[in-house]
Amino acid sequence: MRRVRFHARLLALYFAQYAKARLAYRADFAAAVLASFLGTAASFSVVLLLFSRFPHLAGWTYPEIVFLYGFSLLPYGLFSVVSSNLWDFADRYLVEGRFDRILLRPVSPLFQVLFESFRLESLQEVATGAVAIGWAVSRLPDVSPLGLALLPLWAVFGAVIYVSVFGLLTAASFWVEDRVGLAPPVFNLMSFGRYPITIYDLKVKLLLSTVIPFAFASFYPTALALGRGEFLPYFWAVPLVAVAFALLNVALWRRGIARYGSTGS
């Protein structure tokens, strides 16, 4: 418990220090937020282009699709805020040797890697997602209030799933000599948890629900709010999946760090 408190205080401090430094260059930060928003707007446009012409898609109404998409931005945005170092971990930490410094501090190495820098502008995605959900809710007749109330918490679980999956992929760079890492290709797959999972066939559903469980991060969490009884078991499984993948991730990082200790690279 003391360790949790220590890390929570440290996280707050890391975040505050980083935000302070980042906001010191206001114009630059504004440009970053704008770029980030353009990206979100572009990927949102894909959904609007495709689905706005159909009143229904595979049993989903247009507002429901917007709700799904809007929600998917919440865990994704949270993940983006903390994932900037995972993205080029192999390069920045292993090749350039910064990982040594991480190991010299009495703080969890994974914690340091995740929270040493933030992509603050990605909070924009969380805001955009919230707005989209708001719009969708105003057009949907009966959204479950409990489902809505749990959304933020489930978004955090979703973010934990994303962080864990990319943490696992990043940890592979302890073994695989590869400057770029495995994360970029899988990154592309994140967007597919954003569409109704019912449009895919069994293979894809299985993939998105097991090996790369992105459906648990961005699709199943909406089941309660949208009253999709058939997915409720998955909805309640989201916290379990998040914890399981987080533990897996921590375990793999332990192994990876042990390996780093024996190979030094």
Add this chain to the structure above:
Amino acid sequence: MSDPAVRVRDLVKTFEVTQKAPGLAGALKGLFRSETSTLRAVDRVSFDLARGEMVGYIGPNGAGKSTTIKMLTGILTPTSGEVTCLGFVPWRDRRAYARSIGVVFGQRTQLWWDIAVVESFQLLREIYGVSGADYERRMKVFDELLEIGRLLSQPVRKLSLGERMRCDLAASLLHEPPLLFLDEPTIGLDVVAKANVRAFLKEANRRLSTTVVLTTHDLDDIEELCERVVLIDHGQVLWDGSLRGLRDKHLPEARIRFDLPAPADGDPAELAVGPWRAARLSPGRYLLAVDKREASAPDVIREVVRSLPVLDLAVSEPDIEEVVARIYRENAALRRPDAPPASEGAAAGIVAHRGVRRG
């Protein structure tokens, strides 16, 4: 205080090195499998450090210095051997041990790159649980000794190398660790910055009796700071003792330089002085180098002055750079395939080899 701060026994570290075959065919092959070979970076290293001792750990590039330091700081796990630092096994108790040590890598900062220095210190204060009062007091001392006060508000990336090093040193001592590792702390610094860093280290060692392990290329650092050096090459300890002893053992030379009036017929390349021979450095100027174990410097000087019309004369010793360079060279020669096997003890090998060369 009888326990050593650092105890190292038969420390060995080997690495698997991937061999990349050259060319397109090699790269294609590498897509499926790769060949490896084993490199012995640290080879049965042993030494003890007493508390409060300041020791220089030196050796040429690739000698195994950094690898040793990484094992002593808990970054690397040894292949075999034992290390106990302050009662910890560094790699096993890494996180707890990290609270008791300070580490400075001259090449890399431990501060956060983008945020102001003072914010880095705040983070470190939190990480190491330094109380507010201690923090204020120590920062004041750092400012007195290192003059970091005006640097605190700047982001690290805007500091010069010397400024950054001062901040890094302060950061490494913020939690007053009993054990401090410095890897090339003066690399790339100008003369003034070097002097500052050395003065600070001396002061820290004196006031807090911090045990300090220092690796460096700059032997002036060692001469000024360390009573004791451990010299390593090809992963093995070649010398452990005082700098003076190192010189006396490996290059015990007295050098007498003297000037003679220019003769009409030009001067000879070599000049006999009693039983010794002096070599010409430039017209009219000669150097006579004698092994101090064979003759004392005063005797030689007397002989020079007696037998030659000397205009001017100066006596010197080889500087430590030269001594160390010679040891490396000799060790390298020893490691050639036609040399005797290194397993019989490299240090012993060097002495024998020297005897042959100079005999």
Add this chain to the structure above:
Amino acid sequence: MLATALSSARPYLAFARTSFLNILAYRARYFVGILTYFFNATVWYYIWRALFHEKGEGATLGGFTFPQMLTYVATGWALRSFYFNEVDRDIASQVREGRLAMTLIKPVDVQAMTLSQALGESAFRLVLFTVPIGLLLVLVYPVLPPVSPAALALYLLSGLLSALLVGAINFCVGLVAIRTTSILGVLRAKYLVLELLSGLLVPVAFFPEPVRKVLVWLPFLHMNDTPGRLWLGLATGADAARSLGLQAAWVVALLALGRLLWRATARRIEVQGG
């Protein structure tokens, strides 16, 4: 004439070869990369299938039948595996780390060097990514063949121009991104915007009329929409010629823009020393 061209190209060929070998070393990324392209195409197959299903069997959407749309998706992702490069990221990190200051004193053209690296990478990706990915997609999904040998030739020509176009765009993007501190953020936004505007995800025919009118005067749709329509025979004759002409013109224009941007950057490097 040819001989001088060849000999002046020699240093660039060396750059191209180096990046070729570099990629080979990254085996893990290779196998995962192939699967990712396949999976991306697969998911889009399902999205379109659901949409067409909604409309009823044999329906057309935006002028595409379902087999045509599937083919558009498959040829599009295969093409992306060919034209993809990270010129933007490379040039930005080189400028940021001051590595380009050295090339300023060497008699090489940075843009030509960078683009030959990108083309070297593309030549390499053609063999190791595009062909296997294409084969995989053809084996698994009912991809339509090109409507005629001419359509195939035009697709290939257009695909090559796409690679040049992407190289030229990325060179510019990298030099613009360097002016911000969040280079990766800008590049990430670029991917999302280009995936939309290039027609990779949704053919330009699906955009609302006013947007489409603007898009045809921008370079981006030539990355995917133009080659895709050529393969399917949706652009033939004068239409095909005009599309290819525009595509080539954009390559030239963006290369020129890149030179201007590079000149400005080089001045900054000279002034600030990197």
